[in-house]
Amino acid sequence: MKFLSLLIFSIASIGLYAQKIELPVDTMVVTNHSVTINGKNINYTAQTGTQPVWDEAGKPVASLFYTYYKRSDIKNTENRPLVISFNGGPGSASVWMHIAYTGPRVLKIDDEGFPVQPYGLKENPYSILDVADIVYVNPVNTGYSRLIEKEDEKADRKDFFGVQADIKYLAGWLNTFVTRKNRWLSPKYLIGESYGTTRVSGLALELQNSQWMYLNGVILVSPTEMGVNREGPVEIANRLPYFAAAAWYHKKLPSALQNKDLEELLAEAEEFTINTVLPALIKGGFTSEEKKQEIASKMAYYSGIEEKVFLQNNLDVPFRYFWKELMRESGGYTIGRLDSRYLGIDAKVAGDSPDYNAELTSWLHSFTPAINYYLQEELKFKTDIKYNMFGPVHPWDRSGDNTGENLRQAMAQNPNLDVLVQSGYFDGATTYFNAKYTMWQLDPSGKMRDRLSFKGYRSGHMMYLRSEDLKNANEDIRDFIENSLPKAGDSAKY
Numbered sequence: 001m002k003f004l005s006l007l008i009f010s011i012a013s014i015g016l017y018a019q020k021i022e023l024p025v026d027t028m029v030v031t032n033h034s035v036t037i038n039g040k041n042i043n044y045t046a047q048t049g050t051q052p053v054w055d056e057a058g059k060p061v062a063s064l065f066y067t068y069y070k071r072s073d074i075k076n077t078e079n080r081p082l083v084i085s086f087n088g089g090p091g092s093a094s095v096w097m098h099i100a101y102t103g104p105r106v107l108k109i110d111d112e113g114f115p116v117q118p119y120g121l122k123e124n125p126y127s128i129l130d131v132a133d134i135v136y137v138n139p140v141n142t143g144y145s146r147l148i149e150k151e152d153e154k155a156d157r158k159d160f161f162g163v164q165a166d167i168k169y170l171a172g173w174l175n176t177f178v179t180r181k182n183r184w185l186s187p188k189y190l191i192g193e194s195y196g197t198t199r200v201s202g203l204a205l206e207l208q209n210s211q212w213m214y215l216n217g218v219i220l221v222s223p224t225e226m227g228v229n230r231e232g233p234v235e236i237a238n239r240l241p242y243f244a245a246a247a248w249y250h251k252k253l254p255s256a257l258q259n260k261d262l263e264e265l266l267a268e269a270e271e272f273t274i275n276t277v278l279p280a281l282i283k284g285g286f287t288s289e290e291k292k293q294e295i296a297s298k299m300a301y302y303s304g305i306e307e308k309v310f311l312q313n314n315l316d317v318p319f320r321y322f323w324k325e326l327m328r329e330s331g332g333y334t335i336g337r338l339d340s341r342y343l344g345i346d347a348k349v350a351g352d353s354p355d356y357n358a359e360l361t362s363w364l365h366s367f368t369p370a371i372n373y374y375l376q377e378e379l380k381f382k383t384d385i386k387y388n389m390f391g392p393v394h395p396w397d398r399s400g401d402n403t404g405e406n407l408r409q410a411m412a413q414n415p416n417l418d419v420l421v422q423s424g425y426f427d428g429a430t431t432y433f434n435a436k437y438t439m440w441q442l443d444p445s446g447k448m449r450d451r452l453s454f455k456g457y458r459s460g461h462m463m464y465l466r467s468e469d470l471k472n473a474n475e476d477i478r479d480f481i482e483n484s485l486p487k488a489g490d491s492a493k494y
Contacts, residue, residue: 021384023146025052025063029380032072035104035123037130043072044104044129048381050144051180053173061155064173065144067379068135068181069104078185081132081216081481084174086139088195088224090166091393093143094136095371096363097193097221101464102128102474103136105374107366112341113465115362119369121378126474131481132189135177139166139199141391144383162397167202168210174203175211187216187485191477194430194461197223201403204410204417217484218407219420219477222430222461226404228441230434233281236316237273240302242431243322244269246340247304249426252326254301262425262458269302270433281315319428320353334358339460340426359460364389408442411451416492418451418484422473424463425456432456453480 028049035042047068052060074080085102087094099121100107106124110116128134138145140160147155159165178184192200197220207213230238247253248262257265280287280295287295296310303317305325310317323340327333332349336342336359344358368389375381411417421439423432439452455476457463464470486492 023063023065023144023383023385024050025060025148026050031378031380033104035125035127035129037104037125037127040130042104042130045070045072046379048375048379051173051177052148053140053169054176060148062140062147062160062169063145064140065138066135066177067098067103067375068133069129070133070181071129077133077183079187081187081189081485082178082183083128083132083134083189083191083481085134085136086170086190086192086196086199087142088193088197088199089142089390089393090139090161090195090199090396091142091391092195093371093387093389093391094138095143095367095387095389096462097191097464098136099367099371099374100462101470102134102191102477104129105378106470107370107465109366109465111467113339113459113462113467115365119366119373121370121374124470126471128474128477128481131478133183133186137170137173137177139170139393141393142388143391144381144385144387145391146385158397161393161395163198163202163399163401163403165397166199167206167403170199171203171206171211171213174207175213178213184213187481188213189217189219189481190215191219191221193221195224197221198226198401198403201226201407205406205413208410208413214414215410215417216486217418217420217480218410219422219480220435221422222424222427222463223421223435223438224430225401225434226407226438227401228404228438230437233278233284234437237278237281238431238434238437239317239319239322240273240277240299241266241269241433242425242428243299243303243305243317245425245432246322246335246428247302247326249341250304250327250330250335252304252330257302263456266425272298272302273433277315285314318352323354323428324351336360336428336460338427338429339424339462339465340428341460363462363465404438404442408448411443411448414492415494416484416486418480419453420476420480421452421454422463422476423454423456424460424469425458427461427463429461 028047031046050063050065053062055061085097087096104124104127105121108120108122149155190200204218296307299310300307323335334344334354337357339359342359346355421435423435425432457469459466459469464473
């Protein structure tokens with residue numbers, strides 16, 4: 001009998017664990033909290049839950065997980081800004097800015113952004129929750145968000161995993177969210193990081209044209225190309241200011257440059273890039289050998305790597321080679337791609353590119369335990385679904401990426417729409433100078449240049465991981481929101 005009981009228990013256990021783990025399609029958990037921001041106590045609610053994506057027949061085809069922070073002491077939200085936050089990838093959860101940048105809780109990390117144990121979170125004294133409510137949205141297959149797939153019905157992946165599909169379904173989802181939360185009267189802002197900048201730039205126009213929802217601002221954190229063409233000579237030349245920044249950080253420049261303040265150095269490197277390097281690259285093989293030698297020497301001067309490397313590569317030194325080469329003779333370390341302050345160790349000092357991205361493994365070290373603990377234990381959202389830091393969204397259809405032009409058109413149509421660009425100087429993936437270049441190209445007429453602004457920080461892709469930049473970057477967003485809100489009685493007109 002004892003054996004039979006154990007057998008029955010074992011069979012029941014197998015059946016229990018064989019059940020498919022499914023996320024509730026439409027659910028919400030509310031918890032109450034407080035945080036001290038800039039010396040002032042702020043009471044707020046955190047709503048964590050899932051909300052459906054509807055198809056044209058009104059059936060749920062996916063469910064998106066979100067976290068929505070709302071101040072408790074403000075009942076009338078018609079003048080209360082709402083910030084809608086996305087990360088990138090594509091395929092990345094909205095975790096990075098959530099628990100390291102704008103939200104009320106941030107990672108326990110050191111002042112430069114490196115992991116410390118025990119892992120966890122602490123109050124964010126610089127969160128923008130004092131001036132705006134915030135919702136962090138996880139697109140399909142990121143975080144806890146999932147497609148809804150029944151045995152006889154399979155969701156069509158092409159409706160979700162591509163530049164245009166992503167923008168279209170998220171715009172519809174945001175319409176539902178804003179309606180449910182009664183935020184139609186609120187000033188609205190989109191913030192996106194990395195690929196999230198492609199997403200929010202496209203959404204700015206899609207929300208206007210398809211949902212009739214008009215924004216007050218778009219914040220681009222470490223922006224991607226957004227469909228702005230910079231191939232060929234422009235792409236090659238634009239690398240140099242970043243090379244200079246990374247070399248300055250690692251003290252690989254000649255003393256005449258190393259002793260300069262970073263921003264003074266970068267202004268000099270930018271001027272050389274625009275006025276000397278780019279014209280030479282445009283002429284290609286017809287640049288004289290004497291001129292090529294002169295430029296290679298100066299590029300070496302600003303980058304910390306040898307002149308012969310530039311000559312051997314026809315002035316076209318790839319990013320990956322730079323990450324491997326800069327510290328080759330200084331301990332044999334590699335430098336990080338997304339944040340070149342981080343060092344890595346390869347199997348061999350020789351080679352043309354690093355074995356891995358040193359910064360990303362460091363970040364996952366801190367973020368993964370923190371977000372899993374925080375959502376389940378502090379925000380009380382209980383599920384056995386795996387939280388996807390990076391989810392399966394590939395192949396991703398990148399065709400038709402015209403999102404930079406979409407943003408320009410949204411701005412042209414909406415006189416109240418301003419744009420802030422934020423970049424870290426040591427980001428080697430979406431470099432600060434490429435971010436500037438994208439911003440310059442967004443408005444070829446120059447008629448909206450006073451509505452476009454740029455802020456740089458002494459860190460990398462996620463500039464907010466550095467304590468000083470966490471403070472400064474949040475303050476810049478706070479100022480942007482306050483300055484972009486129309487004065488009472490101001491009309492939206494040119």
